[in-house]
Amino acid sequence: MNADKLTEAAAKGDTERVQFLLENGIAPNAVNRFGRTAIQVMMMGNTRIAQLLLLYGANPNISDSSTGLTPVHDAAREGFLDTVKMLVRNYANTNVRDGRDLLPIDLARENGHKDVIAYLESNNV
Structure with a gap:
């Protein structure tokens, strides 16, 4: 396939x-x-x-059918700032909540990724 x-x-x-x-x-x-x-x-x-x-x-906004996670959720959770930026520049929606009702910025906070948090806050995305 x-x-x-x-x-x-x-x-x-x-x-x-x-x-x-x-x-x-x-x-x-x-x-x-x-x-x-x-x-x-x-x-x-x-x-x-x-x-x-x-x-x-x-x-960039496709979500996992079981978790509700989008690629920007995954990148924010893992702390990949450059990937978060790339997704946001390509219209990834950072205001979508996952299956736990969390935004990408919430996942970045849970995992202590300060640079991702700062980017998402400063760009108000």
Whole structure:
């Protein structure tokens, strides 16, 4: 399944493979056998993969059906400021609550990611 190839490459942080697959017509929002898209499973610290997926039309606001988490929730929770910024620049909604009724900034607070908290507060996003 093509979506599985893309999500696997994104999860591994294999930028070259992600680019190759996108250039060869794999849809960025295709769902893998686990019901996830590449932007949901990507290596959150790899902003180049985020950039590629977004460039090819990945939806930055897709939410996990069981947890309600979006990619910006995941990036904020893990403290990946550059990825948070990339997602926000590409219209990720930071005012969406997850299944625990938490915003991305709340997850950053839970995990002590002060730089992410400061960015989300200062940009009022």
